[in-house]
Amino acid sequence: MWLKDSEGKKAFRHGHVAFNQASQAAQVCGSFRPDVEEEWVADEERSCYNCRLRRWTAESFDCLLPA
Amino acid sequence: MNVLICIDDTDNLESRGTGELATIMAKEIERRSWGRCDFVTRHQLLIHPDVPYTSHNSSMCFAADLDLANLDAVIAYASDFLRDESAVGSDPGLCVSVIDQLADPEAIIAYGRLAKREVLNKKMAYDLAAQLDMHLSEHGGTGQGVVGALAGIGLRLSGNDGRMKGWLRIETKNGLASVGDIMAQAPLGGVRTMAGELLAATEMVEVDNKPKAVLLDGQIYLMVSPIDNGGAVHWRTTPRSQLKKF
Numbered sequence: 001m002w003l004k005d006s007e008g009k010k011a012f013r014h015g016h017v018a019f020n021q022a023s024q025a026a027q028v029c030g031s032f033r034p035d036v037e038e039e040w041v042a043d044e045e046r047s048c049y050n051c052r053l054r055r056w057t058a059e060s061f062d063c064l065l066p067a
Numbered sequence: 068m069n070v071l072i073c074i075d076d077t078d079n080l081e082s083r084g085t086g087e088l089a090t091i092m093a094k095e096i097e098r099r100s101w102g103r104c105d106f107v108t109r110h111q112l113l114i115h116p117d118v119p120y121t122s123h124n125s126s127m128c129f130a131a132d133l134d135l136a137n138l139d140a141v142i143a144y145a146s147d148f149l150r151d152e153s154a155v156g157s158d159p160g161l162c163v164s165v166i167d168q169l170a171d172p173e174a175i176i177a178y179g180r181l182a183k184r185e186v187l188n189k190k191m192a193y194d195l196a197a198q199l200d201m202h203l204s205e206h207g208g209t210g211q212g213v214v215g216a217l218a219g220i221g222l223r224l225s226g227n228d229g230r231m232k233g234w235l236r237i238e239t240k241n242g243l244a245s246v247g248d249i250m251a252q253a254p255l256g257g258v259r260t261m262a263g264e265l266l267a268a269t270e271m272v273e274v275d276n277k278p279k280a281v282l283l284d285g286q287i288y289l290m291v292s293p294i295d296n297g298g299a300v301h302w303r304t305t306p307r308s309q310l311k312k313f
Contacts, residue, residue, distance in 0.1 A: 017311075019308055035122070037234075038127075038230070039122075041307060042308055043308050052080060054122060055121070055123075057116075
């Protein structure tokens with residue numbers, strides 16, 4: 001699900017439109033925090049795509065939770 | 068006179084969102100009887116390693132119908148509000164443009180579209196704002212938010228970018244409403260398919276509980292997608308996940 005660099009930064013490996021995977025990842029995350037509504041892009045509230053701690057990148061998003 | 072007000076880069080990971088600040092500003096402008104404000108739209112800007120942003124890169128814009136005599140008061144209020152309410156570590160920017168007096172609307176629209184494709188900077192933003200006699204100001208941090216605030220004006224003005232903040236409140240019967248009933252409950256340009264066709268007033272739509280609307284052709288539209296289940300209802304409101312492109 002994640003690509004980790006040497007500094008422990010986590011990048012979601014499935015891109016911008018992998019809604020099932022983003023939902024699954026959020027289901028098992030104890031730190032999920034919904035972003036403000038206007039920034040949601042997934043239909044299910046509990047999705048990494050809707051999380052305040054995701055930082056969009058050109059290819060996907062990084063998870064901002066400390067490693 | 069018709070004015071667009073746009074703000075950008077006011078938040079951090081812990082704070083209220085920029086959209087909420089825009090909503091508060093719009094309500095306060097009305098409370099002080101300076102004018103009437105329209106809905107807030109969110110405009111996506113470029114995601115790029117060279118663009119500083121917290122977690123996304125979007126600006127928030129709303130339209131207001133103001134008396135010219137209140138323009139300076141609105142700008143002063145918005146400036147103070149951003150200075151006081153923007154989050155620690157943010158780089159807020161404010162743009163206010165009198166659309167009726169804009170000499171070259173196409174220039175600001177082109178800038179807005181460019182901000183979705185290329186990395187822009189503060190100098191470019193200030194130069195264009197000065198050229199077009201638009202108010203552009205920064206209210207903390209690096210002030211980088213002026214780039215997006217100016218772009219948001221152009222994108223809103225284009226009439227073909229952005230999603231409405233919040234969702235439409237549509238009363239239904241068992242989750243269904245006719246296009247006519249939907250239009251009676253919301254100030255929409257229409258109910259429109261993703262292929263661009265407008266639905267007739269008698270057409271029935273399966274309505275999601277938080278339907279989003281988008282800005283197209285200068286109006287707000289509720290988008291619908293086909294249902295292919297052999298039933299009598301052929302349309303449903305388009306899920307949020309398919310509205311990302313707006």
